[in-house]
Amino acid sequence: xxxxxxxxxxxxxxxxxxxxxxxxxxxxxxxxxxxxxxxxxxxxxxxxxxxxxxxxxxxxxxxxxxxxxxxxxxxxxxxxxxxxxxxxxxxxxxxxxxxxxxxxxxxxxxxxxxxxxxxxxxxxxxxxxxxxxxxxxxxxxxxxxxxxxxxxxxxxxxxxxxxxxxxxxxxxxxxxxxxxxxxxxxxxxxxxxxxxxxxxxxxxxxxxxxxxxxxxxxxxxxxxxxxxxxxxxxxxxxxxxxxxxxxxxxxxxxxxxxxxxxxxxxxxxxxxxxxxxxxxxxxxxxxxxxxxxxxxxxxxxxxxxxxxxxxxxxxxxxxxxxxxxxxxxxxxxxxxxxxxxxxxxxxxxxxxxxxxxxxxxxxxxxxxxxxxxxxxxxxxxxxxxxxxxxxxxxxxxxxxxxxxxxxxxxxx
Amino acid sequence: xxxxxxxxxxxxxxxxxxxxxxxxxxxxxxxxxxxxxxxxxxxxxxxxxxxxxxxxxxxxxxxxxxxxxxxxxxxxxxxxxxxxxxxxxxxxxxxxxxxxxxxxxxxxxxxxxxxxxxxxxxxxxxxxxxxxxxxxxxxxxxxxxxxxxxxxxxxxxxxxxxxxxxxxxxxxxxxxxxxxxxxxxxxxxxxxxxxxxxxxxxxxxxxxxxxxxxxxxxxxxxxxxxxxxxxxxxxxxxxxxxxxxxxxxxxxxxxxxxxxxxxxxxxxxxxxxxxxxxxxxxxxxxxxxxxxxxxxxxxx
Numbered sequence: 001x002x003x004x005x006x007x008x009x010x011x012x013x014x015x016x017x018x019x020x021x022x023x024x025x026x027x028x029x030x031x032x033x034x035x036x037x038x039x040x041x042x043x044x045x046x047x048x049x050x051x052x053x054x055x056x057x058x059x060x061x062x063x064x065x066x067x068x069x070x071x072x073x074x075x076x077x078x079x080x081x082x083x084x085x086x087x088x089x090x091x092x093x094x095x096x097x098x099x100x101x102x103x104x105x106x107x108x109x110x111x112x113x114x115x116x117x118x119x120x121x122x123x124x125x126x127x128x129x130x131x132x133x134x135x136x137x138x139x140x141x142x143x144x145x146x147x148x149x150x151x152x153x154x155x156x157x158x159x160x161x162x163x164x165x166x167x168x169x170x171x172x173x174x175x176x177x178x179x180x181x182x183x184x185x186x187x188x189x190x191x192x193x194x195x196x197x198x199x200x201x202x203x204x205x206x207x208x209x210x211x212x213x214x215x216x217x218x219x220x221x222x223x224x225x226x227x228x229x230x231x232x233x234x235x236x237x238x239x240x241x242x243x244x245x246x247x248x249x250x251x252x253x254x255x256x257x258x259x260x261x262x263x264x265x266x267x268x269x270x271x272x273x274x275x276x277x278x279x280x281x282x283x284x285x286x287x288x289x290x291x292x293x294x295x296x297x298x299x300x301x302x303x304x305x306x307x308x309x310x311x312x313x314x315x316x317x318x319x320x321x322x323x324x325x326x327x328x329x330x331x332x333x334x335x336x337x338x339x340x341x342x343x344x345x346x347x348x349x350x351x352x353x354x355x356x357x358x359x360x361x362x363x364x365x366x367x368x369x370x371x372x373x374x375x376x377x378x379x380x381x382x383x384x385x386x387x388x389x390x391x392x393x394x395x396x397x398x399x400x401x402x403x404x405x406x407x408x409x410x411x412x
Numbered sequence: 413x414x415x416x417x418x419x420x421x422x423x424x425x426x427x428x429x430x431x432x433x434x435x436x437x438x439x440x441x442x443x444x445x446x447x448x449x450x451x452x453x454x455x456x457x458x459x460x461x462x463x464x465x466x467x468x469x470x471x472x473x474x475x476x477x478x479x480x481x482x483x484x485x486x487x488x489x490x491x492x493x494x495x496x497x498x499x500x501x502x503x504x505x506x507x508x509x510x511x512x513x514x515x516x517x518x519x520x521x522x523x524x525x526x527x528x529x530x531x532x533x534x535x536x537x538x539x540x541x542x543x544x545x546x547x548x549x550x551x552x553x554x555x556x557x558x559x560x561x562x563x564x565x566x567x568x569x570x571x572x573x574x575x576x577x578x579x580x581x582x583x584x585x586x587x588x589x590x591x592x593x594x595x596x597x598x599x600x601x602x603x604x605x606x607x608x609x610x611x612x613x614x615x616x617x618x619x620x621x622x623x624x625x626x627x628x629x630x631x632x633x634x635x636x637x638x639x640x641x642x643x644x645x646x647x648x649x650x651x652x653x654x655x656x657x658x659x660x661x662x663x664x665x666x667x668x669x670x671x672x673x674x675x676x677x678x679x680x681x682x683x684x685x686x687x688x689x690x691x692x693x694x695x696x697x698x699x700x701x702x703x704x705x706x707x708x709x710x711x712x
Contacts, residue, residue, distance in 0.1 A: 055537050055636065190681045218684040222632045222641055223668075225428040226675025226683060233417050246539045246633050257550055258557055273538060280541035280633055282548060 036353045038113030044083045044351075046071070046340060047106030049090040049099070049117030050141050056094030058272070060119035062319075062326050063142040064089070066308070066333030067116060069315040074341050081349045085341070088112055094119065096126035103127045107136050114356060116340050118143040119329070121193070124158065131155050137357045139339045142332035146196045149381040150410045155357050159382035160339065160374065161332040162295040166385035166406035167267045168197030169204045171240045171293055173404045174389045176208035179263050179291075181238035183211050185231035187251060188242045190216040197242045197267070200408040207407070217247060224250045228258065238263045245270045249280045256286035265389070267293045272328060274392060284394030291400070293387050295371050296331050299397050308334060308369055335367035335374050339383065371403050379410050420555045425672035427556035433668020434569035435628045439645025440652065440660035441576065442620035448593035448655050449613050450502070452515040453646070456522035457621060458639025463526045464490040464622035465629045465638065466535065469542055479545055487622050494618025495611045497522060502614070503607060527636055536636035542629035565627045572623060573661055576616075580657065589613055593655075647687040651694045653704020662702055666690065 038045035048067060050060030071085045079085060088110045092099035099118060106112045107130075114137040118124030124143035131138040138156045145158035146165060159166070168188070175181040186201055188194035194216050205212045213234035215227035228251060231239060239255070239262060241248050248270035255264065271277070271292045278284060298304035308331045313320040320326065342365050347355045364375040372386025385406040390397040439461065446454045454460075468486040471477045477485070501522075505514040530536040546564035550557050580586040591599040592609045600606050632638060648667050652659025667687045674686040694701060 055531060058537060190684075215680040217680050220637075220640060221683065222628075222644075223428060223432045223671060223683075225424060226672050227680040229421060229424055229676060230680070233413075233420075246635065249539060249541075249633055250631075253548075257548070257559055276538055276540075280539055282541060282544070 034350070034352075036113060037111035039083070039351065042083055043086045044080065044344065045086045045088060045110065045112040047090065047103070047110060047112035047115040047117065048087050048141075049092045049102045049106070049115070050119050051094035052089075052091035054093045054095075056120055058327055059094065059329060060092075060141065062330035063119060063333035063336070064117075065316055065319065066312065066326075066330045067141060067337035068333075069311055070334050070337035070341070072315070073311070080341055080344045081351075090117070092118060092120075092123060094123055096123045099123040100126050100130060103130060103138075107131075107134055112136075113351075114138070114340065114353060116336055117141045118145065118158075121145045121147065121164075124148065128153065128156050135353055135357075137343070137353055137360060139336055139343075139360070141336045142329055144382075146382070147192060151412060152379050152381045152410070154361070155353075157339065157360055157376060157381050157383060160336040160370075160384055161329070162268060162371075162384050162387065163382035163406075164193050164196035165200040165408055166382065166387065167200075167269060167293070168240075168242060169200030169406040169408050170385075170387035170404040171197075171242065171265055171267050172201045172204040172208070172210070172212075173406075174291070174293070174387070174400075174402075175238040175240060175263075175265060176205070176210050177404075178389065178400060178402065179238050179265075181210060181236070181263075183234065183236045183238075184213070185234055185236035185239040185262075186212045186214045186242070187227060187231065187239070187247075188214065188216055189219050189244070189247075191219065193269070194242065197269075200406060201240070201242075203408050204406075217243065219244055219247060221247055221250070224254050227251075228254050228260075232258060232260055236262060238265065240265045240267065242267045242269055245272055245277060249277060252277075252281045252286050252290075256281070256283065261289060263289045263291060265291045265293065268295055268387070273324065274397075275324075278394045287392060287394040290392050290394075292390050292392050292397070294390055295384060295387055296369060297371050297388070299390060299399050300328060302399065305331065305369075331369045334369050335384070338365065338367055339363065339374060372405055379412055421676040422673075423554045423556040425676045426669055427553055427558055428562070429669030429672040430665060431558065431562045431565050431668070432628075432631075432671070433648075433665040434566050434573075435624050435641075435664070436644045436648045436667050437573065437661040437664025438569055438620050438624040438627075439642050440648035440664045441573065441657055442617040442624070443642070443645055443649050444652075444654060444657055444660045445589070445593075445613050445620075446617050447649070449589065449596075449610055450512075450515055452512045452519070454519045454617065455516060456497075456519040456526065457617070457645065458642030459523040459526035460490065460494060460618055460639075461621040461625045461642055462634075462636065462639035463493075463530060464618070465542060465625035465634050466530050466533075468622070468626050468629070469535070469540065469634060472543060483545075483626060486626060487619050490618040490622030491615040492618075494621075495615035498611045498614035499607075503611075523639070527639070530636045536634075539633040539635050542626075542634055544630040545626070561630055565631075568623070568627060572620070576620075577657070585609075585612065644687055647691055650691050651702060653701025656701065656703040656705065659701050659703030666702075 050064040075084045090102035092102045116139045118140045119142045121143045124140050124145045125147035128148040132153050140158035142161045144164050148156050149158050188198050312326050343356050343360045346359045370384050371388045374383040387404045389400040443457050471482045544561040546560040548559045588604045648663035649660050652663030670686050671683050675683040
């Protein structure tokens with residue numbers, strides 16, 4: 001555990017900061033007057049937000065808990081350049097209006113230095129225009145937020161969990177390389193999410209010489225007979241589902257009813273609660289040839305995730321004792337907070353918003369949590385673009401070899 | 413696409429469409445009987461449907477009652493709750509001016525209350541499965557695959573609609589309901605208790621919604637938003653003619669089948685718009701709906 005934790009703390013790969021002498025949390029604070037709000041000689045104020053109430057609470061509460069425990073850990077080690085992180089927490093209710101209102105409050109009333117939050121992509125993307133105008137660095141919590149990442153802008157950074165583009169690309173990569181699929185049935189949503197993951201899925205399939213048969217469905221679909229029958233008529237080697245949990249459940253049930261035996265891969269978009277998925281499908285027989293995508297560096301209870309789990313149990317013993325806790329999304333909050341603390345660290349003893357944003361645009365580090373590096377670039381505002389895959393039989397998850405990295409690159 | 417595939421798609425599309433269509437038909441009947449007697453659409457129909465499903469889930473899973481008890485108790489609760497809503501809320505509204513608008517707003521209010529109540533329990537936040545009454549063993553009809561649940565849905569939906577047809581046409585209470593639908597003032601003049609009859613209609617509408625919920629919940633999964641299915645019930649009612657019960661049934665079946673055939677022969681993306689294209693076509697070609705009778709022109 002100690003090794004992993006140290007790796008996470010010290011894991012700055014200073015690709016964009018050549019010459020910087022890496023010291024994890026220097027104790028000497030900057031002094032004097034500051035051009036940006038939210039920073040004093042002793043403190044730096046961060047606005048942290050997520051859906052903490054309403055139907056999407058489960059998506060945001062635990063990632064926010066994880067981010068908070070990371071910030072507290074940094075404070076317990078002396079803060080950053082001697083400054084303690086002061087958090088101002090808001091509830092965005094997974095709603096674009098509420099999220100933008102929360103961001104405005106944090107920036108204009110609470111005078112935070114930078115913001116870290118958002119678990120729902122559509123809501124998080126809505127803040128892009130404001131933070132760009134206000135020139136406030138914004139690191140998303142666990143929203144993928146592809147809509148605000150491409151084309152890249154200067155102050156908004158997301159996809160700490162994984163970008164939708166990487167979801168589709170890495171799933172096809174796994175289907176072609178590991179499962180040797182040449183004909184792939186691909187079911188996505190008929191919304192922007194679906195279009196984003198399909199873009200890279202097609203790119204990767206073309207690279208691998210595989211053929212995709214695509215069925216785009218409405219997220220509220222009630223009868224999946226038609227799309228699944230068309231996929232069956234295509235006779236695919238593998239089926240990839242990039243849908244949410246509810247349509248994925250309907251598809252798995254129907255595929256089982258129709259006697260479809262080929263491997264099915266469910267991407268991270270639909271894997272929030274695998275036990276619930278099995279209960280809802282109603283039979284473990286439907287999971288005989290079933291794989292799930294994950295974006296962390298191990299199985300949720302694997303050795304590489306132990307330090308995260310231990311930290312959570314220590315900080316939130318009552319929550320950890322509750323059923324279904326921590327949620328599968330919990331670990332994503334840590335790299336989001338790490339992105340903030342690492343950027344602040346690299347920005348030096350007298351950080352400015354502009355300086356932090358500039359550092360972030362070339363920040364790369366190993367989180368010790370996620371499947372791949374958290375890495376930004378000149379044309380890349382998506383932090384994490386790698387996946388692992390687990391074979392899931394309805395009970396146990398078995399890690400499949402390899403980490404699959406998206407090869408799709410945004411071209412302006 | 414070769415002929416074998418086309419023939420398979422047709423068989424499966426029609427068979428599955430009949431199953432889902434029969435549920436839309438039940439919901440459409442629940443909507444139409446209220447519209448016929450109050451002249452206002454019930455915008456809480458979806459949430460009544462959703463809440464009824466959660467009541468049944470509570471009885472079945474948390475109280476561990478057997479299906480034979482769950483079904484009648486759920487239907488009974490839905491009947492009483494809907495009838496009470498009419499008695500306590502709508503009857504009061506009925507005595508005020510601008511009745512129709514107020515009734516619509518009241519039903520919208522009910523929809524928010526029911527959704528909020530289900531969310532408050534915490535069970536509505538994640539998709540949940542409702543156990544199948546008839547099991548999930550599959551049967552082949554031609555080349556089409558249906559589950560026993562599908563067959564059960566179709567049989568029970570047709571049976572219940574037949575019972576409703578007989579009730580409305582051959583019982584004194586049913587005829588009284590039709591009379592209230594045709595001309596409430598004349599119905600009162602011949603001795604029909606308007607309030608009691610309307611309360612009974614609301615109760616029956618709740619009962620139908622509950623039946624539809626228990627039948628379809630194992631197929632669509634339960635969430636607090638599952639009531640959105642009722643939009644297809646409205647679509648079915650519009651296609652059939654908003655005041656015609658047989659039309660509502662026909663509209664439901666048409667929508668169920670059209671959804672599948674459009675998905676199979678045009679595009680999966682078009683499934684969600686197909687019912688609304690069908691509505692537009694019907695409204696343009698036959699504004700009163702397929703079985704809506706002659707267009708009535710009101711003289712002012």
